[in-house]
Amino acid sequence: MRDIRKIIFMLMFLLLIAGCADREGQGAELLLSGVKDVEKTEESSDSETEGSDGAEQTDGQTEVQQSLIYVQVSGAVNEPGVYALQEGSRVFQAIALAGGVNGEADIQSLNQAKPLTDGEMIYVLNTQEAQEAAESGNVTEEQNQSQDDDRVNLNTATKEELMQLPGIGAAKAERILAWREENGSFVQIEDLMKIEGIKEGVFSKIEDCVKVQ
Numbered sequence: 001m002r003d004i005r006k007i008i009f010m011l012m013f014l015l016l017i018a019g020c021a022d023r024e025g026q027g028a029e030l031l032l033s034g035v036k037d038v039e040k041t042e043e044s045s046d047s048e049t050e051g052s053d054g055a056e057q058t059d060g061q062t063e064v065q066q067s068l069i070y071v072q073v074s075g076a077v078n079e080p081g082v083y084a085l086q087e088g089s090r091v092f093q094a095i096a097l098a099g100g101v102n103g104e105a106d107i108q109s110l111n112q113a114k115p116l117t118d119g120e121m122i123y124v125l126n127t128q129e130a131q132e133a134a135e136s137g138n139v140t141e142e143q144n145q146s147q148d149d150d151r152v153n154l155n156t157a158t159k160e161e162l163m164q165l166p167g168i169g170a171a172k173a174e175r176i177l178a179w180r181e182e183n184g185s186f187v188q189i190e191d192l193m194k195i196e197g198i199k200e201g202v203f204s205k206i207e208d209c210v211k212v213q
Contacts, residue, residue: 071116073098075124076105089116095124106130117156151211154186166205172197186212 067087071094074080078099085093092112101107104126116122125133152161154176162173175195180186189210192198 069116069118069120071119072121073124074121075129076102076126077124078102085116087118090114091116091122094122104128109133115156151209153213154189154192154210155180155212165209167202168206172202188212 068084069087069089070082070084072080072082073094077095078101080098083094083097085097090112091110091114094116095101095112101124106125106127106129109125109130152165157176159170159173159177162168162176163170168176172195175197176192179191179195183191186192189207189212190203191212192206192210193200193203
């Protein structure tokens with residue numbers, strides 16, 4: 001009887017050890033599975049991040065392209081041509097890209113601080129052209145764009161520039177911008193009187209200070 005009890009006890013002990021070993025193996029498999037899942041999650045996250053960065057870079061390139069303007073530089077410059085500049089650039093920057101003015105240029109007739117607009121032509125007069133223009137009182141449209149002119153261009157002026165005009169405050173400046181946006185552009189300076197709050201009295205104060213170009 002004692003021998004039979006010992007045998008039964010030994011069998012139960014062996015079965016217990018085998019069960020524990022199985023549970024440890026299953027736990028290890030779960031642990032390894034969890035590590036792989038984490039690694040996959042990290043790889044997926046890295047891929048999404050890289051994709052996001054790529055999208056941001058693409059958006060940045062698009063914004064840069066959209067902020068460029070193109071101007072033509074002609075006349076008394078060393079390298080006439082069409083040049084791309086950042087929006088908000090000024091005449092002197094375009095002339096610098098064109099190799100600067102040559103020895104025949106009449107820089108006195110040029111407003112180098114003038115802000116540029118997309119599609120604009122900058123014509124640098126030579127001394128003979130400047131003299132002839134002064135004698136005749138006439139210049140070409142392209143040359144006129146480069147002349148020193150203190151008048152505010154109604155088709156390109158900002159709110160701040162408009163507010164520098166006599167009798168034009170923030171409200172009227174905003175109405176001018178809204179009218180321009182709705183109608184495309186001013187054809188003549190008299191179009192100002194189509195705007196609410198700008199009648200003959202106000203117009204008479206600013207007509208010599210504005211232009212349409």
